[in-house]
Amino acid sequence: MAEADASIFAAIPAVEEREAADAAALDALLLGARAPFVIRGLVKDWPLVQAGLTSSRAARDYLLARARPVPFSVSLGQPGKDGRLFYDAAMEMNFREARGKLADIFGGMDANEGRTDAPAIYLGSISVPAHFTTVGAENTIDLGTREPIISLWIGTPTRIAAHNDFPDNLACCAAGRRRFTLFPPEQFANLYLGPIDNTPAGRAVSMVDFHAPDFAAHPRFTDALAAAQVAELEPGDALFIPSMWWHHVEGLAPFNILMNYWWRDTPRWLGQPQDALNHAILSIRDLPAEDKAIWRALFDHYVFDSSTAVTAHIPEGGRGILDPLDPAAAGRLRSFLLRTLSK
Structure with a gap:
């Protein structure tokens, strides 16, 4: 995957790092939090993290052994591209959607690992309870009274355009490496958002290519960069992303797994x-x-x-x-x- 122009992002400050020795400390950090923070090693003892530290194949085998016999949705990028799942010139998606058995999808990852012309293979927002048996119970975080939605994001090197989500988000790197570039909610105008109804994954995304920003076409992106923060996660690290913060997400390793927890502090019966x-x-x-x-x-x-x-x-x-x-x-x-x- 092509690397970003380092000179553009070198000045972006790192997201603040915090510590949480136990569930009570984590709850105190999350309670009312309105800014992102990283907790290094929060989930380092997860079996999935330990499998990933052994090898990509071990992490895939761990998930395969616990996969339910249900179809998995997968996004397939164009071969030989840089992993950016985005629009094409006609504002159609530059990837296709498919459904299949997890074993077959992982087989495609095995067959393409190490190839320079490999397509991006990405399983996004996979419900852990619906698709796996014991993964959620074996790899868990005590979030107190919160009732989170738990999802897995699995893929080869990919770039996901900056977007935001309404719920709060605790994103845990289980395998590989992830880079998040984050922006406060009020930066939306400086990110040059695309359509609301025609989106790669249900949320409006920034039209700026973070690896090759066109400052002539997107001059206010310099203001967004001035407000940005960056977090690079290793296996076992966690990032808290507050509600409505914009985040551009990159999978940097040949194989990457993220498990995230979404929740709302407001009742679920309220509208969207x-x-x-x-x-x-x-x-x-x-x-x-x-x-x-x-x-x-x-x-x-x-x-x-x-x-x-x-x-x-x-x-x-x-x-x-x-x-x-x-x-x-x-x-x-x-x-x-x-x-x-x-x-």
Whole structure:
């Protein structure tokens, strides 16, 4: 995989490193955290990490022995490219999706290992409980009362464009090496985001090639770099990525495994903000400017600047969804939205 221009990234500061001697210390670090941090060796004792330190084949054998008999989704890049899973010139994906047995997919990795013209092979966001028997139980982190989604990311050398996620994320390097380049949430305009609906993996991504930035086409990317942080993970290291932080991810070794934990501090019965953004594009963005100004003020009133003054004049018991939401009220609102959107 082609290396980035070192002169561009040499000045990027490293993500802060922290320590967590036990579950209580980790919980204290995560509680309310709004900036990324690295914990070296957090999962160094995982059996999967130990297998990967033995060899790539040992790590693959470990997973194969615990794989469920279900299809696995895999992304296949173009042979001889640099592992960047992105768009082509026509804004179609430059990789294809396939499904198959994990043994066959790993067989393809075995057959291509060491070849300079090998295609990128990447299994992204593989649900650990749905695809493996004991992997989650044997390689675990005590996250207290959090109820995370646990996923595996497995692949040859790859580059995943900068994107963000709504949940908090604890990303653990189980095999190989990973480089994360991170940016605060407010840097979105300086990352030159692509389409919202046509994306490589469900989230809008930066259109900047981090290995060869075109500063003429993307001049504000220099401002993004000024706010960037970088983390390089070895097997056993973990990186906390707060909600909405942008991250560009590179698998640097011939074979790489990452296990990550996603969770929300807000209840799961609340809606997805991305859905609200999509609906606002559908219903508000193309209105006349005068109408958009009215709706902006209404959103500020009811959503962004909401306070007790919004409902003080309404009798208690009659405020509907203007009261704080609970699971029942959220369910009624979701049902109402589904009915209205289906008309």
